[in-house]
Amino acid sequence: MIKLSVVIITYNEEKNIERCLLSVKEIADEIVVLDSFSRDKTQYICEKHGVKFYQHAFDGHIQQKNRAITYASNPHILSLDADEALDPLLSKSIIEVKKDFKHNGYYMNRLTNYCGHWVKHCGWYPDTKLRLWDSRKGHWAGLNPHDKYELFDGDKNTSHLKGDILHYSYYSLEDHYKQVEYFTTIASKAYLEKQKTAPFFKLVVNPVAKFIDHYLLKLGFLDGKSGYQISKVSAYATYLKYKKIRKLYAQKAS
Numbered sequence: 001m002i003k004l005s006v007v008i009i010t011y012n013e014e015k016n017i018e019r020c021l022l023s024v025k026e027i028a029d030e031i032v033v034l035d036s037f038s039r040d041k042t043q044y045i046c047e048k049h050g051v052k053f054y055q056h057a058f059d060g061h062i063q064q065k066n067r068a069i070t071y072a073s074n075p076h077i078l079s080l081d082a083d084e085a086l087d088p089l090l091s092k093s094i095i096e097v098k099k100d101f102k103h104n105g106y107y108m109n110r111l112t113n114y115c116g117h118w119v120k121h122c123g124w125y126p127d128t129k130l131r132l133w134d135s136r137k138g139h140w141a142g143l144n145p146h147d148k149y150e151l152f153d154g155d156k157n158t159s160h161l162k163g164d165i166l167h168y169s170y171y172s173l174e175d176h177y178k179q180v181e182y183f184t185t186i187a188s189k190a191y192l193e194k195q196k197t198a199p200f201f202k203l204v205v206n207p208v209a210k211f212i213d214h215y216l217l218k219l220g221f222l223d224g225k226s227g228y229q230i231s232k233v234s235a236y237a238t239y240l241k242y243k244k245i246r247k248l249y250a251q252k253a254s
Helices: 017-024 042-048 061-069 088-099 173-193 200-217 220-253
Strands: 005-010 030-035 052-055 076-081 084-086 105-114 117-119 129-134 138-143 146-151 158-170
Touching (some): 005 061, 061 076, 076 084, 088 105, 088 158, 117 220
Parallel strands (some): 030 052
16 A cells, blocks of 8 residues: 655645645545745644644745645655545545555546535536646646646546545635635736736626636526626636736836
8 A cells, every 4th residue: 555645735724724634634644734834823733633844935836836745755645725625435535546556646526615505517516636646747737826737648647536625615705806816916927927918808808708608608507696606706807817917018018
């Protein structure tokens, strides 16, 4: 049976981190937390549960997650966010994989809780993620803040596990808007660094397209009020991202 390191990055996660740690207790041979100098009780909670706790200034989701892997003692990694937890079926699936780790990576579904409602539509489920892998076979990539793990062989040797990552995303609508403000700032800077532009038509058309996609095409209306809120805020996030990108380019040109 292989030894498994569970790796988590944190910043002010006292509301979520204990649930996450308890969910991996039975499957982890070690738990590694890389924290960005939290100012709440995150460190205390982590140390109470005996994790290996490290700190480093945050310089991007991709950079921090790749850095966190270097603190792990084992090459086989399960990566989770602090606001995530394993459901019992997924835990059982991972235990079976530990007995025979024959693939480079394993995908799993993620089910999101939005203001107390489990979201099954809006394009939010199954929200498949590659989160269990041999760290010698890949790395974190993508465009901040939308990180993704990529295997060097192009995901040719992967499998899919039964069960869900339970994602406790937003406790209130205000939380969602705060996250949108934070993520769009990061995304706009990443777009500028990659020299990706934001034509005016995208500022107008893309938010409307995003709402239609989430609420109608991806059946968000079946999630009731939550589906409408998610679709509306997602459309706003698209608008805000392009607005911030255009502002950065204007500042650069002046």
